[in-house]
Amino acid sequence: MNLIQVFHCHFNSNFFPLFLEHLLSDSISASTGSILLGISFVAPHLNNLYFLTLCQRNGVYQVIKWLFLLKLGLGLVMLLAGADHIYLLCIFIASNRVFTEGTCKLLKLVISDLVDEDFVVNRRQQAASALLFGMVALLTKPGQTFAPLIGTWLLCVYTGYDIFERQPVKDSVLAPDISSGSGTPPLRLGCFYMLVFVPITCALLQLAAWSRFTLHGKKLQAIKTLRQGTQHGHMIDVKAI
Template identity: 50%
Template sequence: MSGNHHNSTAVRLAYGSIAFFLTALHNIFIIYYVDLFITVYKIDQVSFWIGETIFLIWNSLNDPLFGWISDRKSLSSSSNGANEGASPEIVLKRVRTIRIYGPLFAISFMSLWIRWAWPGLQFILCLCLYDGFLTIIDLNFNALLADLAVSVSGRSYLNSYCSVFSGLGTTTVFLSYAVWNRTDLVKFQIFCGVLTIVSAFGFFISATILSSEYRKMNKLNIQSVEPPTTAMGEGISRDTSRSQNVGVRLFLSQVLINKNFLSFSVMNLLQVFHCHFNSNFFPLFLHYLLGDYVSPITASILLGVSFVVPHFSNIYLLSLCRRYGVYNIVQSLFYTKLIIGLIMLTFGSHWPRLLCLFIVSNRIFTEGICKLLNLAISDLIDEDYVQFNRKEPISALMFGVAAFISKPGQTIAPLVGSWMIESVTGKSLFKTDFGEIKISNDNEMKIVDFRQGCFNVLVGISIGCAIAQIVTWSFYELRDQKLKDVKQARRKIELGEEQQKIYPAAYSTVDETRQQMYNYDIKNV
């Protein structure tokens, strides 16, 4: 049983360090990649849309694909009730995957910032390569949250370390803005090169320490827990007598009839879209809405603060989650986002200080919500584990399927954002130098109109997302007493009690049709 390994300080520090390097690289990517290809590499609009479409497909498919490769041996139905939770073997395979692919992820990050091919081709190759390695790291890293801890408090404490280290990782945003120059990328390229080298070694060392500490706690020998592996760390299982594997069709049918999973996935799709919209267009909004009121240094500070604060505020939010539950805190943040948007809409775009506060707080709230959602996915993993009598929790695959539905928001954000700005303002971001228009007496009215259009898009998307999320999240029922029943059921399973005696108590509401379908498919696998 691995549910209490989060209590080790060494494990928490190693887990947090992985979050540090992941955040340090990814924040630079989401801020600058759109600006880089549009204004520096001068990619044309058709190539940009084609690239984003290909990226959308790949970005959506690779999550469930890699999740399936990672967890397919765990997709089995135990006939003797001998479920033990996440085994040491599966945890060590996840850590080993991070150790191998972390440095490769860092190298793929660097491939963005040096022009080595036609912009349209480089755009497609770099995005797909970067996202492929990111997905492998992200799935296994997030799955460890569910595998290392079971209780809400345990996961929130582990997530707190993650938040602290991620907050420290966002300091790269301050430094990046200081060296970012669209006309001369040399300093920025040197900065990214150093960041790549440090992160590559950091992933390897952090994962090695995490693996070592985990082995010590389990008193495991390296030969006894590391069978031959595939590229995704998939071990060749020698235990084939305990259960029968569950097919892809059965698993998807189980997941997609789960009301809680569907409610979460739609809400998360909107959240991913809103987060990436804010990140992709943050420099543009700073330039056009606040360019006349803040200096470049102040803009750099605002950008950095908007990335740092969500991680540290998340520590406080996690303490509230332990007290009031994830559902209630997330729902409260949606209402807060809606109220702030309505206030800004009422005052308009002619209040610089209020607008500055809104732009920063809007991103802080959206990112703050994102940081909490891994806890909700972990609860869904527990629900799936208990409900369908899994041999082991299928953490990576659940994160992958959730991402399959939500990840399109990452690609849709720059497409919808650029389209909305052009529709509202009549100005295409692809026909002029992004963010480089100078205000003069001749075009002052045009710029004022553009500012108002940007303001309308910024506030309108914030209000629209908040309303839609409040509605979809209200259908999520894995909370309060039902969530307590699931947690209690998983603890009993990991203590060795027979799951057949626990399952009905925790899931008395599972309908007969679903169970009949499940039994039929098991016989025909």
């Protein structure tokens, strides 16, 4: 699940300027595009303060689940609305990046909970935080590599657009349909489909994985209590958890 989130974060980072150029450049000014770009980098850090408050009130599990559902809901709304609703498109592009980056930060809290669980269940003398964080970083590293590769491949397949050559490729999915019918350029439509289908797909996969995550609620509270107890030298049998 963390692999998917890292993939989505780096997908947004790599293709955010491309989305601005081909989806919004004809409808908004350059200054507005710069503002959107600035918001997308600054807002996630400010938004984390609010997310942390929500986590203290409702728990990390629920907040992350809400963010996954929000990602899915916004993607479906944008898909139904279409690429011609410029203001809605601006909001979606900015919010998609903001919420995705915020979720990446919150998942580190989940890893911390896993460190506590490992410490208590395996009766460790010291927490294996470096090991777990390093293992997660290793397993999620491919997401950083595959995000630009898959995005570039999808763009080339569906629109015939090669970002390296900037010349259309003959074998494409959308180009024949668009040239013969609709007035929407194939590159713009391809960017729009990438913009909405990647979050929808990621959200569905993450919700499926997140529903199987059990370290929350009473179980997490028990782990936290036992973790605090071991700090005072009171080891308690936790095999029943």
